[in-house]
Amino acid sequence: MKKYYLTLLLGAFILTCLSSVGWAETEKDVVAPEEQPRSQEVVPEKAIVPLDASVTDHTVTVAGKKLNYRARAELMPVFDDKGDEMGRVFYVAYSRTKVSGKDRPVTFAFNGGPGSSSLFLHMGAFGPKVVKSSPDGIGLPRPPYVVQDNEDTILEDTDLVFVDPIGTGFSRGFDPDSSESFWGVSEDVASVAQFIRMYLTREGRWGSPIYIAGESYGGIRATGLASALMDMGIMPSGIILVAPVASYGDLVPDSSNDRPYIHALPAMAAAAWYHGKLPEDLQSLPLEKVLYNARDWASSTYLKALWDGNGLSEEEFEAVLEGLNRYTSLPERDIKSLNLRVPPAVFLSGLLQDDRLMISRYDTRLTGPGGWYDYGEDPMFTLVGAPYYTAFMSYLRDELDFSTDREYLSGNDEALYRWNFQSGSEAFVGYPNTVDLLASAMRRCDFLKVFVAMGAYDMTCTADSILYTLGRLDVPVERLKENVTVKTYDGGHMMYTNPSAKAALKSDLDRFFGGR
Template sequence: MADEERGAATTGAPEQTRDYAVVSAQRAREVPEGASARLTWSGGDAPIDYEARAAHVEVRDDAGTLVGQMFSLSYVALGEDGRPDPARPVTFAYNGGPGSSSVPINFGGIGPRRVRPDGMRHVRADAPVEDNPHTLLVDSDVVFLDALGTGWSVLAEDADPKKVFCTDGDADAFARAICAWLTENGRWSSPLYLYGESYGTVRNAALMRLLGERGVQLTGVVMLSAVFNIAGLINPGDDLYYLGMMPTFAATAQFFGKAGAGVDEDEWFDRAMAFAEDELAGALLRGDRLGEERERAVARRMSEFIGLDAEHILSRRLRVDLLDFRRHLLADEGRVCGRLDTRFSSDGPSPMQSFDTWLAGEDAADDALEGAWVRAFRRFCADELGYRGPARYLSNNYDKVNASWDWGHEEPGLGRVATPNMALDVAVALRRNPTCKLAIIGGRYDAATTWWNVVHDMSHQFLSDELKGRVSWYRYGCGHMAYVDADALAAMGRDVHEFYGKR
């Protein structure tokens, strides 16, 4: 899956991860030598010569003890003299999960090569790979990093997975890997950017503050499909969860012709945002004090937006969760809509397959593309770079990493919390470094990290007008993986190009 776990996230770090650490330790002693090639990108008006390099970056603690080796695939533009430009920006990019490698955002999104998607259809295993006309390489050198425990990244023999498979340990490992890469490649004079997707935006938020505390000043941060308040993601039952889902449900219902006929898509989404805040929020807040007449009126209004019967909505007391919506919106067609991108759909499961946690992790959008991305990545590393990685590449490792994840976090100003709101970290980082710029990118059809929630979370940081002016917002007609949509990718390419050019 591109960014999110299959199944529900849990807290804590069970002992089963010790077995994985032992396996990883063996692999850590066998990581291949780095390999590189000089290539040319020809996807735009002016070609770019660049070096692509696959290698591992050592992650060491303050005592010099090896924690792990993080796999990186870097793309560095070369000047007329055949050398990198140390004044050119460097962007460190990754997906999330937790438990996802960086292949989706690389070969699906912003790398110099991408698998050509096919609308809302499942692509073939041999889908064409092309020079990406909207690659970030135009504006910045890019280093794609696989989190420890994913891809070809491995833990050291004596490393404790509990200290890595957690919010703060993950951020610490990435901070160390970033600094190591900058040192090894002599790029400390380059403007530094972070580009994270999904849980990668949680990582970004922690890194914005952590790197600043370690004297590493960032020029900019890109948050793609952002999630900040973890409770709203993993705790259905929280009113913020239902409020965040409602506009995305409305957009999806309009896409499938169940609501919003004749209304512009963005206007329809804005109307749904307003309904969620002005009517639904108050109704949810009042609970059983709302009264039957008012509850029925809100249900009828909500039905007009999300395409489900008002009686069904009433039976859920106005609280329709994602799995319920996915099951019922297209039920008359025998289909289930997606999660990462709700425009994708597939045949519904057999009536015998009723296990909710399993069904929640089944996703047509993910199935449509991930296999082709991984195959293109492996072919590129082997055939063009001559890099011989292990036979198995963990494009995702949710069973070991996500299931063991400790969501606890040392929240600035609050201390240790079990389910953090990372918008606090973002706000602290911006206040400490008001020269840093921030881009927040999302899509109307993303039910994994809903747009309303990130808008809500940032609006509750009460930033000054000056700091709010450092934040650029971009919303597209796409799902979680914005780059899957050709129009969204083109718009995102233009907007990110403009963002990188801002002072």
């Protein structure tokens, strides 16, 4: 109590002193309550999101020939079984104009993640415009980042719809807490299938041949969609898989799953060959021969060794150790300490460790400074990060006349972390796997074509992992030979960042569509 009174007295003394020198309020300075200015109520603004489509007309020059097309950028609603809006899906569609015939194909394209928008296939591979890059596709271009005509667009063959699933790009669920309705293997397939149905209805494209194109995790989505669309009465004519995954068990190792180590070895050999690290007898061979030798050794000697495990004799262990050193160029002591199982991060850090360079998991041709591989600093993220994003934002506003205050999510980590992978497993528990869904679609439809594009320098979705997947399809062998096309390109996970690989991919897809 004494302290309280002392405080009051001290406050009164200070106020008296201020008044004596004229610093305190005088009576004439006091404004009556009713005369005080009223503060305006602040109403929080909301991001402006256009509900109407932006439709613009354009021309692109391909091989000296002008292609006229119409672009449509829009947030389309998707609905639940009760007819209530669940969310809005952003897409950009390109349709050839001045082209006769109602049987022109339409291809729905998307990237993977989960949580990745369609930005990369859109602005790097298939769209009529692409981000201008360095001549070799490896060096980081300097700003300003702009788009240019894509001479390798597949708009010649098919109309295109680039889809950003809910939680990516500008696409959002109606209820922020409803992500579980979209973020999962089967949930994602269902929502994208509903979008495709809506698009065919609103744009009058039910008579068009339907194609699906997916990259990376988009392989899970595309193979799942093939059967889902058939169940809805929509019969796809073809599926394009770019550096895909259809079974995570072929990519993710654990103490009882050695398959990913077998699948990764040829990709490691390709990287070592590219950087000149293999023994002379291998280094002097063309890449195709190196891959053949590595694949043959991995599927025989290496596979048996991992299967035998602790049953290996000392001589057998040493022989496998020597073979791994031969194809990866990693020191034998490091391989031995890992019990013959080389995780990707160890290889990406160790191959060029003398130069303190790490190599990219997405494209092992790319290097970056650092003694240990850091996923957040993967050189591929730098190459296609800011250049693609900046150029696309300008392109949307300046050429497609589409603008919104909403942030465009090229990648959404929250979606990845909250993804229900279990809804895509074949058994009660296990890895997500849509291989059987693809097989089911191919058994039901004898004309369903599948095109698979792989990058020789891809260590994210290794070429051998998808080859293993294709080899497990329960489909008549003759149908597989007739309907499945597999190509390997001189590039990584996004092989189209290499201009020569993109041109080769375009040429192969021309034949793929031409054979429908």
